[in-house]
Amino acid sequence: MRIPCPHCGERPVDEFTTIGTADPVRPEASSDMKDWVDYVYIRNNPAGTHREWFHHVGGCRAWLVVTRDTRTHAILGARTAEEARKP
Amino acid sequence: MKYSVFSLLRNAFQANRNWKPAWRDMSPRTDHVYDVVIVGGGGHGLSTAHYLAKVHGITNVAVIEKGYVGSGNVGRNTTIIRSNYLLPGNTPFYEWSLKLWEGLEQDINFNAMVSQRGVLNLYHSDAQRDAYARRGNAMRMNGVDSVLLDAAQVRAMVPYLDFDNARFPIRGGLLQPRGGTVRHDAVAWGYARAADSRGVDICQHCEVTGIRIEAGRVLGVETTKGFVRARKVALAAAGNSSRVAAMAGLRLPIETHVLQAFVSEAIKPLVDTVITFGAGHFYISQSDKGGLVFGGDLDGYNSYAQRGSLPLVEHVMEEGMGLMPMLGRLRVVRSWGGVMDMSMDGSPIIDKTPVEGLYLNCGWCYGGFKATPASGWCFAHTIARDEAHALNAAMRLDRFATGHLIDEKGAGPTPNLH
Numbered sequence: 001m002r003i004p005c006p007h008c009g010e011r012p013v014d015e016f017t018t019i020g021t022a023d024p025v026r027p028e029a030s031s032d033m034k035d036w037v038d039y040v041y042i043r044n045n046p047a048g049t050h051r052e053w054f055h056h057v058g059g060c061r062a063w064l065v066v067t068r069d070t071r072t073h074a075i076l077g078a079r080t081a082e083e084a085r086k087p
Numbered sequence: 088m089k090y091s092v093f094s095l096l097r098n099a100f101q102a103n104r105n106w107k108p109a110w111r112d113m114s115p116r117t118d119h120v121y122d123v124v125i126v127g128g129g130g131h132g133l134s135t136a137h138y139l140a141k142v143h144g145i146t147n148v149a150v151i152e153k154g155y156v157g158s159g160n161v162g163r164n165t166t167i168i169r170s171n172y173l174l175p176g177n178t179p180f181y182e183w184s185l186k187l188w189e190g191l192e193q194d195i196n197f198n199a200m201v202s203q204r205g206v207l208n209l210y211h212s213d214a215q216r217d218a219y220a221r222r223g224n225a226m227r228m229n230g231v232d233s234v235l236l237d238a239a240q241v242r243a244m245v246p247y248l249d250f251d252n253a254r255f256p257i258r259g260g261l262l263q264p265r266g267g268t269v270r271h272d273a274v275a276w277g278y279a280r281a282a283d284s285r286g287v288d289i290c291q292h293c294e295v296t297g298i299r300i301e302a303g304r305v306l307g308v309e310t311t312k313g314f315v316r317a318r319k320v321a322l323a324a325a326g327n328s329s330r331v332a333a334m335a336g337l338r339l340p341i342e343t344h345v346l347q348a349f350v351s352e353a354i355k356p357l358v359d360t361v362i363t364f365g366a367g368h369f370y371i372s373q374s375d376k377g378g379l380v381f382g383g384d385l386d387g388y389n390s391y392a393q394r395g396s397l398p399l400v401e402h403v404m405e406e407g408m409g410l411m412p413m414l415g416r417l418r419v420v421r422s423w424g425g426v427m428d429m430s431m432d433g434s435p436i437i438d439k440t441p442v443e444g445l446y447l448n449c450g451w452c453y454g455g456f457k458a459t460p461a462s463g464w465c466f467a468h469t470i471a472r473d474e475a476h477a478l479n480a481a482m483r484l485d486r487f488a489t490g491h492l493i494d495e496k497g498a499g500p501t502p503n504l505h
Contacts, residue, residue: 018387019503043341045330047330068388
């Protein structure tokens, strides 16, 4: 797997650390306990396209949102966290 | 046919022409209502079928498997069995599993090559020794065998390790003498044959494509070979648990990750126990064919591909070299990957679901093989009695909402670290 880092270009995956899915959205502090349990513990776990956090620790140290196919490991795109937040 | 030395001799004298298939190759009966349909013909699904039939007398059962029996994780692991757990929710369950392993071959009349050659966890620092002493004491309090060894005792057992490694010197180990290895494929075949002999239908190459639910109650499963009616449906789909559960509208505290394993070319007997490297995550044993079987950590990213990537291969080899430098002279002949149902606290789920008649068995992380007998035994109990056995009472689906987590490693909700 090679990840196209927006800053560094295409780099091998062992330069990165992942903390997994980028889909869950942190609920408001006042939200129901059910929303918090969903956020912390429940996962969509798709077989297919998946957005996930990668940290380029061995490079520019930027946090990226990488879109990847979990069935084939094909990388479909990578944006910085800031870019990924934009609609 | 009962397997014995006599059946072996009788067939040998008939030039081995009269062996029968070990189980009937069935398609699910679509004009019939099963008491239980089990989704997933791996180790856990097949052992569930066996114990449903044997312990609970429920034989009107179908096991539905999308591939062939043993094509998933039961044929992809490193064959280790042990019960060296720390937490109360886990230890009695895994110890029961080990006890079932000890009687398994007589129970299912199948040679699964259960070999209690010991499992040795090495420690490399004073802090790790203390942690292992605590674990060993917790095991003993639950009636599990454990022995804390110092460096000299470990050296006498396995003299070929790199004891004086500059970074990771070996200071001793925690030994579970009753741990060991089992021929993994034989577990699947043996359970399949035992369940079949009591009338269970083993249906291979039949994929479940949907779960039919009406008014909150399960009616059966849609499959590639038609709709199969069932009073109860039991899910044992390992790495595909989230996908199967989604057919019933459930979202699980599970992520699917790939774990790789490796086998070297065959050599003469060298490793006569199971050794784990405590300074990283590496475990090694030797198969009866002579190959060294070993593995390490997950690749770390979500994956449904039954293969991993090269950085992790390099990492595992480095760990192996740190433990046993002579490994560098061997060639690795095969590597493979399995997809693991990693739960959010590293412990499994054997429970009912909010859907009436639907039962769930998942979250085995990469400890599912050793659990195969107890998982099936407890799951069968849960399905037959509609309530958990004391041994799986803590392995609830709702424990994440109630805060009753079973987190052996204390890693938190980070499935790629368990």
